[in-house]
Amino acid sequence: MNVKKILKTSVVTAIASVCLNAGDLTIATVNNGHMVEMQKLSKVFEKENPGINLKWVVLEEGVLRQRVTTDIATKGGQFDIMTIGMYEAPMWGKKGWIEEMKFDAAYDEKDLLPAMVDGLSSDGKLYAAPFYGESSMLMYRKDLLEKAGMTITDNPTWEHISEVAKVIHNPDQGVYGICLRGKAGWGDNMALITTMANTFGAQWFDKDGRPQLNSAAWNNTMDYYVDLLTKYGPPGSSGNSFNEILALFNEGKCGMWIDATIAASFISDPAQSKVADKVAFAQSPVGVTSKGANWLWSWALAIPSSSKNVTDAQKFISWATSKEYIKLVGDTNGWGKVPTGTRKSTYENENFKKAAVFADAELKAILSAKPKDSTLMPTPFVGVQFVTIPEFQGIATSVGKDMSAALAGKISVKEALADSQETAERTMKRARYYK
Structure with a gap:
């Protein structure tokens, strides 16, 4: 086989590989219970979005921090979605390392607890969507x-x-x-x-x-x-x-x-x-x-600017941090097991209030934290x-x-x-x- 033919074959193979992986989203997350459950329930998202395939990298907390920090700083492009928190989001957003979150009206952004929005924002722009929040x-x-x-x-x-x-x-x-x-x-x-x-x-x-x-x-x-x-x-x-x-x-x-x-x-x-x-x-x-x-903390989902799948990544984040996802967890696993600390509507939900004996104490703690x-x-x-x-x-x-x-x-x-x-x-x- 001559050199031109070898090069042509290599290019075709590379293009085919890119096409096969165009719908892949690689998600880096922490090995906490709620995140593990998100991975399980994400089959629902894949079924609703057949062109998107989710690839998971689940890590211990300290290792996750090291991996995503290195990747974001070097623009490595290993991940399409990163699990980060209130420490990283405002700094990385200000530097242009992560994308600003964009949601439609159905997402109901005003339902998010102000403490979570403030902690994940810089200059009034939200750079990560809270998956769960905590004090x-x-x-x-x-x-x-x-x-x-x-x-x-x-x-x-x-x-x-x-x-x-x-x-x-x-x-x-x-x-x-x-x-x-x-x-x-x-x-x-x-x-x-x-x-x-x-x-x-x-x-x-x-x-x-x-x-x-x-x-x-x-x-x-x-x-x-x-x-x-x-x-x-x-x-x-x-x-x-x-x-x-x-x-x-x-x-x-x-x-x-x-x-x-x-x-x-x-x-x-x-x-x-x-x-x-x-x-x-x-x-x-x-x-x-x-x-x-x-x-005050939130484990939140963000999109690194190095991602080639920003639109699909935003679609997944909108799903995973929505009121509908919380309801899916409640209906599937019980309302005492839903991710909390992110939305006002969760604490207003009668099913949640009946199941979660900790609800009042948790919300009180979140509202009392004063980062400034x-x-x-x-x-x-x-x-x-x-x-x-x-x-x-x-x-x-x-x-x-x-x-x-x-x-x-x-x-x-x-x-x-x-x-x-x-x-x-x-x-x-x-x-x-x-x-």
């Missing part, structure tokens, strides 16, 4: 508290949490007083630790952008956190994040848990949880202030459990490792914070936030 709150075993003669109200003090944990901690019976995130990651342990630090009067940066990780308030936070989990947490807490603790709680091994409100739909589900009828909910604990006690006023002392940056600057992800990833090491007893709290401060100062100076 954080306290979830606990009411049977254990009743037996111990103790109570919990909204926004208890962290001191009271310690007292309760001490009384209900019973490792011989496989019950630990409290379970909290310890796994290293800016969206793992640092999400929880930052809300604790907020209420202890700490902050990542002062009004001039200078790191404050070696402050007395941060030392108080970390001393308390390590002491609490060392005394009353499960073994191996430094390796636990959302999914690990969810499994522990559902097995009846956690007396209390402060984490994402979305967990409530799983721990109150009899099909998943052995203690579904024994759980209760309260607003997050506070220290010297109530500011920043509970976070989450620290006791003023700061120029926005965010509750994160800071919306490009450098934060790298800083907090490093800090998360230090905090996890302190929890594991590998280094002291003082050493962890000193190293964290050095990392943060070096990064912020290099980025010229200050001299």
Whole structure:
């Protein structure tokens, strides 16, 4: 075969391959329960849209963040739809890395909770559609508290949490007083630790952008956190994040848990949880202030500008974040299992209110989070459990490792914070936030 014929054959093969894959949408998402369910139910979408084939890349949270960040920054074009959050959406939208969301009237964009729209927008433009939204709150075993003669109200003090944990901690019976995130990651342990630090009067940066990780308030936070989990947490807490603790709680091994409100739909589900009828909910604990006690987040779907299938990607996102999708989940799996925290109509739905014992507590937490006023002392940056600057992800990833090491007893709290401060100062100076 001559060279011209080989080249012609190669071109024809390449064109055929492109044509065969023209309707493929590659979706990168996190391995959380609601996302896994979306993948299952997406067969409905494919049936309604026979020209579109969905390809799924389902990853653990930390790995997902790394993969999508690398792909978006390098314009790699691996994905047509990315699962991102309130940290990435406004920054990436402003840079032109992701597409602005476009919806028709039937989508009812005004039904979306304002907190979710604001957190996923930049300059009034929405850059990611919320698939589910969350804050954080306290979830606990009411049977254990009743037996111990103790109570919990909204926004208890962290001191009271310690007292309760001490009384209900019973490792011989496989019950630990409290379970909290310890796994290293800016969206793992640092999400929880930052809300604790907020209420202890700490902050990542002062009004001039200078790191404050070696402050007395941060030392108080970390001393308390390590002491609490060392005394009353499960073994191996430094390796636990959302999914690990969810499994522990559902097995009846956690007396209390402060984490994402979305967990409530799983721990109150009899099909998943052995203690579904024994759980209760309260607003997050506070220290010297109530500011920043509970976070605000949304796992949302966005379209990278490198996608060659923007129209089809927008069509899928419109379907997956619609009122109709929520109804599909409710009708298929039960209304207690629908993705929450995104639409007003969900909380107005009688079927949902009957099935979701956590609904009021979840909505209250979401509405109370204030990303622009989450620290006791003023700061120029926005965010509750994160800071919306490009450098934060790298800083907090490093800090998360230090905090996890302190929890594991590998280094002291003082050493962890000193190293964290050095990392943060070096990064912020290099980025010229200050001299």
